[in-house]
Amino acid sequence: MPKGYLEHANISVTDPERSAALLIDLLGWHERWRGPSMNSGRSIHxxxxxxxxxxxxxxxxxxxxxxxxxxxxxxxxxxDLSAAEEVVKGHGLEPFGHDDYDPGRRFYFFDWDGIEFEVVNYD
Structure with a gap:
């Protein structure tokens, strides 16, 4: 049976730079690529x-x-769930739905475009 993993998800946002800054601060990620995309759009990975x-x-x-x-x-x-929540707040977003059940603690937030994110910690 083949095995795999999720390489990427492509989501539409109104301001890729703003969304990129949040993900860099929240997850310690980095910019992999940016440039023109399909249908005369643009993308940041x-x-x-x-x-x-x-x-x-x-x-x-x-x-x-x-x-x-x-x-x-x-x-x-x-x-570090608490530090992650402070990053989300620092970007002017409001965490909600805090919960602690197996297998971990979590909260949610909506970004500026209405996309819902969950942030979870399994410690």
Whole structure:
């Protein structure tokens, strides 16, 4: 049976630079690439050596995405949940849904475009 892993997800955002700054601060990721993308759009790839998020924008991207259509949320694992929450707040975003159940503690937040993120710690 083949085995694999998630290499990247491509999401549309209104301001890739702003979203990239959040992910760099929150996860310690780095910019892997930036440049022109399909349909005259532009993208910034932010991630680690093995995985990343492609932050795509084009003129018609307006944000205000509805959770669950079709994406529910994107989740990140961090080594310090409290520090991660301070980063999210420092970017002017509001954490919510704090919970502690097996297998870990977590909180959620919406970015400026209405995309929901989960941040979890398994310690």
């Amino acid at each position: 932010i991630g680690s050596e093995v995985d990343y998020l492609a932050l795509y924008t084009i003129e018609h991207v307006s944000g205000d995405f509805a959770t669950g259509h079709p994406l529910n949320h994107i989740a990140f694992v961090v080594d």
